[in-house]
Amino acid sequence: MSLVGGGGAPWRRLATAIYLPTAVSFIGFGAIVPLVPLTARALGASIAEAALVVALMGVGSLIGALPAGVIADRFGEKKSLVGALFVDVACLLTCVFAPNTWVLAGAVFVTGLSGSMLSLARQSYLTVAVGLEYRARALSTLGGVFRIGSLVGPLMGAAVVSVWGLQAAYLVASGTSLLAAIVTLALPDLPVPEHEPGQPVRLAQVLRRHARTYATAGTGAAALMLVRTSRDALLPLWCEQIGLDAAATSLIFALSSGIDMTLFYVGGSVMDRFGRRWVSVPAMVIMGLCFALLPLAHSLLAVAVFAALLGLGNGISAGVVMTIGSDASPAVGRPQFLAGWRLTSGIGQAAGPLLVTAIAAVAPLAAAALAVGAIGLTGAGWLWRWVPEPSVQGR
Incomplete structure (x- = not known):
């Protein structure tokens, strides 16, 4: 059962509840990615240590892929999206007040984990919510939103840093994640798949x-x-x-x-x-x-x-x-x-x-x-x- 088949109104509703928070959160994410190594260096990290901190985001994303599937199945895509966005807010605020490189590294790693959850839950949600005849357009638009965030985010980050400094970019990014979490609450709930009695999906x-x-x-x-x-x-x-x-x-x-x-x-x-x-x-x-x-x-x-x-x-x-x-x-x-x-x-x-x-x-x-x-x-x-x-x- 899909929520979007041929009608325009449901599609617009999903556009507001899926693509808008995705764009908002990914612009914030794009703003801080180029700044992570600079933040590590400002906290006293060597060049090699700063590179490691950056790499931890990708490592977290890979490690988080399989647990994300279990969490999405247990709590549903909508709750998983909102929860992951709140985790993002906490991680970004930790980056603002990180006293040393290793606290920053931990926050960046967890951001990778939550990013994996966000990507999977959005894909899973659209797979169910949008009819097969529109699926590729829906998911390609999601991929396009990621690309827009990657382009706009660093430009926004540069503007914020030039006026208020490095930490301000993380504050702005935490604000975009919080806004995205609030908007995501407007997502319609998906139908719950029926598991066979006594046979949990492992x-x-x-x-x-x-x-x-x-x-x-x-x-x-x-x-x-x-x-x-x-x-x-x-x-x-x-x-x-x-x-x-x-x-x-x-x-x-x-x-x-x-x-x-x-x-x-x-x-x-x-x-x-x-x-x-x-x-x-x-x-x-x-x-x-x-x-x-x-x-x-x-x-x-x-x-x-x-x-x-x-x-x-x-x-x-x-x-x-x-x-x-x-x-x-x-x-x-x-x-x-x-x-x-x-x-x-x-x-x-x-x-x-x-x-x-x-x-x-x-x-x-x-x-x-x-x-x-x-x-x-x-x-x-x-x-x-x-x-x-x-x-x-x-x-």
Whole structure:
């Protein structure tokens, strides 16, 4: 049973209760991410310790993936969202008053845990609340909101810090999370799935039952995430290698991110009308070819063209990993399944920059670009083979 099928009013209600708090909280989150290492340094951390503090957010997100599924199943998506946002408020206020690096590190780690809960609960909620015919557009819009927050957040953070100082950004972010929690209370409740009497849904049982899905479609999703995140590591390093300065590199990134941010709804519409493969596969081919050909780019214009194409591939595929996971999720045990799905794709997300770093340490940077390109092109074929196409009929 979905809350959104063909009517406009329910869709607008969900837009207010899901997308608005997501945008508000993610803008606040985007504001503080670049400031975490600076805060650690201000508290006396070394460069290595500051880098570790930043990494703890990603570690917390990975570790929190499976527990998030259990919590969402136990308390429901709406309560889990509100609870995680209040945890965010507490963590951000802790960052403001952190007396040393390790208190800051603990707060950042817990922020990663709560972020995992927020991502899973939003995906699970939309999977149930929105009819299958609109699912890809709903989840692609969610992915687009994340991208908007990543762009607007740092700009807001820079403005706040320039006027009131570093701690003020955390105060503003805690305020956005609190506002998001209040708005989320307007979410309509979802129907409760009926478990078989005496048969509680266990995480391990769900993971075992769907191990084949994780190994097939999940591997393709992880490859897509790996290729996506490699952009953030490879592009600036390549710009530096061919002699472009920081200003030119920033402009190239702005171009790529601008294109990326404007195409999420287009990708969702294509997926809903023609199928998931018609976005996931072309996106992988585009990004794979861009990375494979990047070693041929030796001018500002050439790199800008590749950056724009990477933005195209990344933009049209916004929400595709969530959509494929939602399509494969069972009615009973959905939060636990999505937890395993997020862990699988999250490993791919973390692996991208690590792969670039590892190859660049022992070989020319061009070798890293070629390796990522090969993964992209191979992953395109893998996704075409293993991504299922759901049928609206009978759902």
